[in-house]
Amino acid sequence: MxxxxxxxxxxxxxxxxxxxxxxxxxxxxxxxxxxxxxxxxxxxxxxxxxxxxxxxxxxxxxxxxxxxxxxxxxxxxxxxxxxxxxxxxxxxxxxxxxxxxxxxxxxxxxxxxxxxxxxxAQTEPMNPDQVFIQTRQFIRNIEGAGSLRALCQMVASDIRQISGYDRVMIYRFDEQYNGEVYAESKRDGIEPFLGLHYPHTDIPVQARQLYIRNQLRLITDVTYTPSPIFTLADGEVRQLDLSFAMLRSVSPIHLQYLQNMGVGATLTISLLHEGKLWGLIACHHYEPKYVNYQVRMLAKLQGHFLTSQIKVRETGEEYAIAKELDVTLNQLLEKNIVENRGSLEQLVCRPELLDLCHATGVALVFDGKILASGTRPDDHQIALLSQSLAKDCQGKFLQTDHLAALYPGWESEVTAAGLLYHPIGKDGEAILWFRKENRLEVHWGGDPEKAILKDETGLHPRKSFETWKETVKGRSLPWTKPELQAAGHFAHALQRQVHLLMVAEEESKYRALSYQLKEANAELENINWISAHDLKEPLRKIQVFASRILDHSEADPNRIYNSVVRMKDAAQRMQMLINDILSYSRLAKISDAFETFPLDQSVQQAMEELEEVIHEKRATLNTDKLPEVRGIPFLLTQVFVNLLSNAIKFSRKDIRPEIRIRFNEKKVNAPFPVEQPDKKYHLIEVIDNGIGIPEDQEENIFQVFTRLNGRDAFTGSGVGLAICKKILENHGAFITAHGGNREGSVFRIYFPVNG
Structure with a gap:
């Protein structure tokens, strides 16, 4: 054989x-x-x-x-x-x-x-009471531990008491599987390892996978000589997979690692959470030590108890944070987040927006603008970062505690080492929360860069485990699950509100365009009518009187003179109509820059322009002190010229015209529904004692070429009030007319406060 x-x-x-x-x-x-x-x-x-x-x-x-x-x-x-x-x-x-x-x-x-x-076999059989005792002790630990770390400390102490090892550590992994000694129980006289970190290379990937498959490993003597396994050599010799074997020989690299630490024997128990390796219970002894099956199972039972509590404890701690953040979230959502664009700036400045996820800074990118508060990068850097995130994230959220790792060369790693990004629109709109750098000093059990050494004989673990300090820069505190959830809920609500705002704005634009189109169509109808009627009438008169002159060339000179005068009047009438049409049409194309000036200035200039008419009609005019406004001075002067000249023109016979311009310093709302319901206006009233306006004509008089009286009674083209309305609309203002017949007229101007 x-x-x-x-x-x-x-x-x-x-x-x-x-x-x-x-x-x-x-x-x-x-x-x-x-x-x-x-x-x-x-x-x-x-x-x-x-x-x-x-x-x-x-x-x-x-x-x-x-x-x-x-x-x-x-x-x-x-x-x-x-x-x-x-x-x-x-x-x-x-x-x-x-x-x-x-x-x-x-x-x-x-x-x-x-x-x-x-x-x-152990000399004494397993005592079932020991399981009961351990279970009861663990329940006491659960009741007495205020946190997961405290519970881990109790478990470490219990296992050391059960097993007799010199040191028992609860070892917890981070996301990269670097380990930290999270809790420790040790005998007197040996240095503590509590708080020390160990690089992920100390426990390589395949070792971590093996810890998941086989959750208990025993090494009784790190200096042991392995016993080889034999098989028949009568065919293909196959390896024997010992993944689940308790006696499996350990990597010689790991044995050397333990010897370099001065350890003589170990017992290791896996701590699994949601199918992943959360940590280890690592028991060290400084000389060879064998523990029987009963002790191993009691220790493993403690490990199972502990893993059953990881979820409970972490969930409890997360719930406490979530409960606090829910209060903040409700404060932010108790009313509409976004009522108008102005409320966005107020929102960003609310401290609850930072408290929501324990951020140190926040920025809202909307409509090409950046609204920000707290400790955060400057606007230029936020704009560049937002553009990159919009391109890279493709509408998905992103969170990181190491922004510089995602964008090498990131210049604001001190003020914004951590980032929480939520897109809220399709054109780069987003909300970004920042966390400043949390500079941390990590104590490693030896230099992590020299965890594994290689020479001509092969690989070797490090020999020095002297504490090696590293200052971690460019990282923030990690975002917790409750913080991510709270920020996500708020971002979703903000996105919905922003969309509603944009829809409302588009609807307002549509209404405004519809109104403008309606006005433009009405104006075109009026212009077409005047072109077809009023402009034809002077031409007809010119033709009639010219024919009379040609037909009666030998007629009375006085009669010829009268015909020529009438032809001249008709031509002047046509010229006035053409000028008024041109003036009215040009108003829609005005692009002069607004300026702030006292409205009294426009009233004074209008009075000076109408000085002769005022003197001729012996009119009296009183005016209150008027506010400062933003607009185009000469156009607003034209408004008052038209209003004052109409007040004088349409006066009653044998009664001196009396005109008063009144201003109440109290701010008022618009007289009818507008795009911004809360916007405030200055109310200025022009009051006269003239012939008044019929109630059914109070809106019509602002249409182009609308006249309430015949030309024989009062001259004019009927364009003046239409021009006033157009000028004021271009300034964001409104004008209304009121007054019963023979009781005078009141023209009310609503001028926007602060332009």
Whole structure:
């Protein structure tokens, strides 16, 4: 019979320890022995060399035979009975007797052959009361621990008391699987490791995967000599996967690592949370130490208890934060976030917006503008960052505590090391929360850059574990789940409100355009009418009187003179109509810059322009002190020229015209629905004692060429008030007319406060 060991001898030649096949070392630790049975036949196809030390048998005496034939006088009945079960995985050790010695045998068949692991049986049987005692103690710990860290500390203390190890640590991983000693219980006289960090290279990827599959690992003596595993060499020699084996030999790199630390023995228990490796319970002893199955299971039970509480504790801590943030969120959402564009600036300045996710700065990018508050980058940097995020995120949110890692060269890593970004529109609109840098001093157990060393003999772990300090820059505190949720809820509400605002603005623009179109159509109708009627009338008169002159060339000179005068009047009438049409049409094209000036100035200039008419009609005019406004002075002067001249023109016979311009300093709303309902206006009234305006004509008189009286009674083209209305609309103002017939007129001008 030919046999061969399956020891993996290529380990020392590895260039990267993450490639080390630690699940198939081809050897075991020597504190027990191993057999592996072929499926179906149950022949022994693998055997550890140290079987000779325990049972006096060598591999060539065992391989190819069944356990019954190898150990004919042994008490294997419990084991053989257990192997007949549906599941070839022992829930607890089976006691067997070989050569008069008792062994605890555990078996499993996860990956092909059924692996049997034998360890010397404990001298005392497991006491079920111990499980009850441990369960009761853990419940007390749960009740007494105020936080997850405090609970971990209690578990570390309990496991050290159960197991007798010199040091028990609860080791917690971060997102990159760098580890921190989160809690620690140790004997007196050894240095503390609490708070120390260890790089992810200390526990490479394949080791972490193995910790997930097999949640308990024991090393009784870090200086052990591995016992090779043998198999038959009569065919293809295959490796034996020992992922689930308790006796699996450990990586020589890891053994050297432990020796460099001065550790003699370890027990490690995996802490799994939501299918991932949350941390480890690491037990260290400074000389060789064996713990039996009972102690291991009690320690593992503590680990299971702890992992059952991770979710509960983290959820409880998150709930406390979420409850606080919900109060802030409700304060922000208790009324409409965005009523108009002005409210956006007020929103950004509210301290609750920072408290919502414990940010130190915030910026709102909307309609090409940046509204910001708190500690944050300057507007130029925010604009550049927002453009990059809009391009890279494609409408999705982003959160990071290390913005410089996403955008190398980021210049504001002190004021904005962390970022929470939520798009709220399709054109780059977004809300950005910032967190300033949280400069942190991390204490490492040795230089993390020199965790693994390589020389001509292979890879070696670091030899120095002296505390190595690193100052971490450019990072903020990480965003917690409650903070992300609160910010997300608010961003969603803000997005909805902004969309409603934009829809309302578009609707207002549509209404304004519709109104302008309606006005333009009305104006065109009036202009068409005047072109077809009023302009034809002077032409007809000119033609009539010209014909009379030609037909009566020998007629009375006085008659000819009168015809010529009438022709001249008709031509002047046509010229006045054409000038008024041109003046009215030009108003829509005015683009002069507004300026702030006292409205009294326009009234005074209008009075000076009408000085002769006022004197001729012996009119009296009184005016209150008028406010300052923003507008175009000469156009507003034209408004008052038209209003005052109309007040004088349309006066009653034998009654001196009296005109008063009145101003109430109280700000008022617009007289009818407008785009901005809360906008305030100056109310200026021009009151006369003239012939008045019929109620049914109060709106019509502002239409182009509208006249309420015949030309024989009063001259004019009917364009003056239309021009007043157009000028005031171009200034964001309104004009209305009121007054019963023969009771005078009141023209009210609503001029916007602050332009």
């Amino acid at each position: 030919s046999i061969k060991d399956i020891v993996n001898r290529g380990l020392v030649n590895l260039d990267n320890c993450e490639s080390e096949p630690i699940h198939i070392p081809g050897s075991i630790q020597p504190h027990g022995f191993l057999l592996a049975l072929e499926p179906v036949t149950d022949r022994i196809v693998y055997c550890s060399a140290n079987l000779a030390d325990f049972a006096g048998l060598h591999p060539e005496q065992v391989l190819g035979k069944t356990p019954e034939r190898v150990f004919p006088g042994a008490s294997l009945a419990p084991l053989l009975e257990a192997l007949k079960g549906k599941s070839r995985e022992s829930e607890y050790p089976v006691i067997v007797t070989i050569n008069g010695c008792n062994y605890e045998c555990q078996f499993h068949a996860h990956l092909g052959p059924t692996i049997l692991e034998f360890e010397p």
